[in-house]
Amino acid sequence: MTVSGVVALIIFFGTILASLKGWISQRLFPMQVALLIASLLIVIIGFALGERANPSVIITGTFLHPITATIAGFILAGALKSAGAFEAASAWIRKLQNSYLGVPFAVIVLMNIPTLLAMPCGRVWVSPLIPVALALSFDIAAKTGDRKMPVIIVSGLVINAAASCGPSLIGGIGLIGEGMGRYPSGSFSDHMQFAIMFMTAFAMIFSKYIYSETVSERMFDVESSEEVKDMSEHGTFSLLLFVTVIVATIIIKPAIPIQAILLCTTLFIMIIAKLGLDDLMRGIILHPLTAMISGFIAAGVLSMFGGFDVLVYLLGFISEHTPLGYVGVSVILIYIPILLPLPCGRIIAVSLIPGVLMFGEHIAQMAAIPRIQEVMIVSFILAGAASCGPSPLGGIGSIGEGRLRLKKSTGMFLSLSVFLAVPVAAFSVSAIGLSSESFSRGFLLEAVITGVVTGMITSYITTKKAFHPGGIAGGLVTSLLMLVL
Amino acid sequence: MKKINIFLFTAIVFYLGFIGARAFFSGYPFSLICYNCKSCDSICVIGIDPQGFMAASVADDPDIYIYVTNYRIYAGEAEKLDPDMIIQCNDKKIKVSAALNEGLISRDTEIITYKMKAKDAAKVCIECAACERVCPVKLPILDVIKGLKNPGREKSL
Ligand code: SF4
Numbered sequence: 001m002t003v004s005g006v007v008a009l010i011i012f013f014g015t016i017l018a019s020l021k022g023w024i025s026q027r028l029f030p031m032q033v034a035l036l037i038a039s040l041l042i043v044i045i046g047f048a049l050g051e052r053a054n055p056s057v058i059i060t061g062t063f064l065h066p067i068t069a070t071i072a073g074f075i076l077a078g079a080l081k082s083a084g085a086f087e088a089a090s091a092w093i094r095k096l097q098n099s100y101l102g103v104p105f106a107v108i109v110l111m112n113i114p115t116l117l118a119m120p121c122g123r124v125w126v127s128p129l130i131p132v133a134l135a136l137s138f139d140i141a142a143k144t145g146d147r148k149m150p151v152i153i154v155s156g157l158v159i160n161a162a163a164s165c166g167p168s169l170i171g172g173i174g175l176i177g178e179g180m181g182r183y184p185s186g187s188f189s190d191h192m193q194f195a196i197m198f199m200t201a202f203a204m205i206f207s208k209y210i211y212s213e214t215v216s217e218r219m220f221d222v223e224s225s226e227e228v229k230d231m232s233e234h235g236t237f238s239l240l241l242f243v244t245v246i247v248a249t250i251i252i253k254p255a256i257p258i259q260a261i262l263l264c265t266t267l268f269i270m271i272i273a274k275l276g277l278d279d280l281m282r283g284i285i286l287h288p289l290t291a292m293i294s295g296f297i298a299a300g301v302l303s304m305f306g307g308f309d310v311l312v313y314l315l316g317f318i319s320e321h322t323p324l325g326y327v328g329v330s331v332i333l334i335y336i337p338i339l340l341p342l343p344c345g346r347i348i349a350v351s352l353i354p355g356v357l358m359f360g361e362h363i364a365q366m367a368a369i370p371r372i373q374e375v376m377i378v379s380f381i382l383a384g385a386a387s388c389g390p391s392p393l394g395g396i397g398s399i400g401e402g403r404l405r406l407k408k409s410t411g412m413f414l415s416l417s418v419f420l421a422v423p424v425a426a427f428s429v430s431a432i433g434l435s436s437e438s439f440s441r442g443f444l445l446e447a448v449i450t451g452v453v454t455g456m457i458t459s460y461i462t463t464k465k466a467f468h469p470g471g472i473a474g475g476l477v478t479s480l481l482m483l484v485l
Numbered sequence: 486m487k488k489i490n491i492f493l494f495t496a497i498v499f500y501l502g503f504i505g506a507r508a509f510f511s512g513y514p515f516s517l518i519c520y521n522c523k524s525c526d527s528i529c530v531i532g533i534d535p536q537g538f539m540a541a542s543v544a545d546d547p548d549i550y551i552y553v554t555n556y557r558i559y560a561g562e563a564e565k566l567d568p569d570m571i572i573q574c575n576d577k578k579i580k581v582s583a584a585l586n587e588g589l590i591s592r593d594t595e596i597i598t599y600k601m602k603a604k605d606a607a608k609v610c611i612e613c614a615a616c617e618r619v620c621p622v623k624l625p626i627l628d629v630i631k632g633l634k635n636p637g638r639e640k641s642l
């Protein structure tokens with residue numbers, strides 16, 4: 001443990017806390033600027049303390065994958081919007097709403113799409129799906145009079161997308177844990193997917209009953225008065241193309257980066273719908289991108305001066321010298337990603353997985369229950385993957401807040417949803433164990449329970465009736481499809 | 486204040502461009518594609534984390550430390566290779582030079598490595614290509630490894 005590591009950790013935590021609490025004025029120093037200044041301060045103090053540092057650590061700590069996935073997602077969303085794909089999606093969803101299956105079916109399926117068709121970064125899904133979620137939610141709000149509906153549905157979608165990089169079999173965060181822990185490939189996926197369905201339902205509950213803000217009257221008027229546009233041929237085609245490409249990618253798993261696939265799809269849509277570059281640029285929001293990059297830089301500086309090593313050392317010290325012991329500290333360790341929500345769960349996953357494995361092994365030996373290590377690593381990865389949802393440093397949640405023009409952060413209740421969903425994954429792993437085989441009796445039972453319970457919650461929140469056939473059917477269809485895909 | 490903010494925001498954008506440029510200069514621009522998924526990590530019998538080679542390419546720096554968790558070497562040899570190499574010793578991760586100075590091991594002790602410089606890790610790689618086969622985007626990891634092994638090529642990394 002080095003002094004510079006301790007200083008780095010204190011400055012890093014201090015800056016995030018001060019920005020979140022408003023002690024650092026966001027008007028004077030936006031989060032990005034505060035993080036860069038904090039990084040500079042850490043570097044100056046580190047050098048003053050005589051530390052040797054290698055700037056390459058900052059570069060290698062900047063994970064390009066989520067950044068490029070976000071840009072590709074934004075560009076594709078811009079193309080889809082300009083081609084009229086969202087109008088087509090909204091029209092289909094409206095038809096679905098008016099069918100026997102009704103609103104709950106449409107809501108539960110829409111919110112769980114990111115985890116069902118899990119991409120290596122949830123940001124790929126957020127940009128194209130938020131406009132559809134907004135259209136659906138304003139529609140429901142107009143019909144039911146529940147003005148919280150946009151926040152409820154967008155929050156559910158956002159946390160689902162944030163966590164979806166955990167179970168993704170095409171380069172998701174779960175693979176990092178499987179790789180570093182040497183577990184069978186894909187063995188974390190189903191456990192996490194079912195827990196994310198619960199996480200989504202929890203986010204809906206909290207946004208309805210705990211979060212106080214609703215979208216502004218002005219936004220309501222604008223969205224509700226927007227005339228319903230007809231489905232254009234280009235819009236329908238673009239939407240079909242997009243869905244087909246994503247489903248094919250999940251099933252075939254081509255050895256092509258997802259960003260390249262998204263850009264090729266965009267190009268195709270541009271040609272068909274005769275779009276220009278301006279149409280694409282409309283979808284790009286710079287705030288989450290710059291926040292994410294500054295978060296990576298700050299985390300890189302933290303790692304360069306041994307901040308993460310200090311964290312692991314401190315946890316070891318607390319476990320040996322306080323009544324919390326190894327068990328108590330392990331619980332804290334699992335939840336560190338949501339206590340320190342960074343813009344991408346990969347930062348914390350790569351930095352702390354060796355520590356989690358070490359703690360897990362220790363407790364497993366102490367309790368003579370080998371499965372404890374598996375439970376810990378899956379729980380930690382789920383918390384890590386979902387942590388970019390509540391992250392104020394350009395997390396996925398900030399995209400949702402931006403689109404809904406919310407003033408109050410949604411971070412608190414999104415964190416709470418993650419907090420409650422992690423034990424679901426832990427219980428699932430302890431009961432079923434890790435294997436890449438999806439079609440066991442245990443998983444089938446879990447799929448049915450998850451589908452029914454989350455379906456009932458969605459039904460209750462959207463229609464005030466827990467036993468709506470559409471909600472339960474939607475939940476079951478989604479959870480069973482998760483076993484297949 | 487506004488000007489400082491604009492300057493820093495621009496710096497963030499330039500930083501992204503700088504990383505891209507570094508990867509191109511290293512001669513392995515494909516390393517930018519790496520998902521950081523670590524699928525390659527679980528497959529390596531020597532415990533090398535091949536993603537580290539991608540990171541070395543992005544940073545254009547063969548001296549960054551990467552995980553090599555299952556390689557046995559005599560402590561004396563390890564010290565000669567790199568005194569800052571991290572090894573596994575009595576449940577601790579410690580620099581080989583520190584372990585020798587503290588008398589935890591002698592130069593004849595066979596130790597297991599934990600983290601090595603990317604260029605040293607490349608030298609212990611047996612080129613089985615297992616990592617390439619499991620990579621979801623089929624990155625040519627061996628090209629980077631061979632480049633790191635070859636001293637002439639290493640300079641451009
Ligand atoms: S090629 Fe080298 S790094 Fe890759 S799996 Fe084989 S030994 Fe490990």
Ligand code: SF4
Binds near residue numbers: 171521536626
């Ligand atoms: S498997 Fe390929 S994409 Fe994944 S970390 Fe390794 S090199 Fe990168």
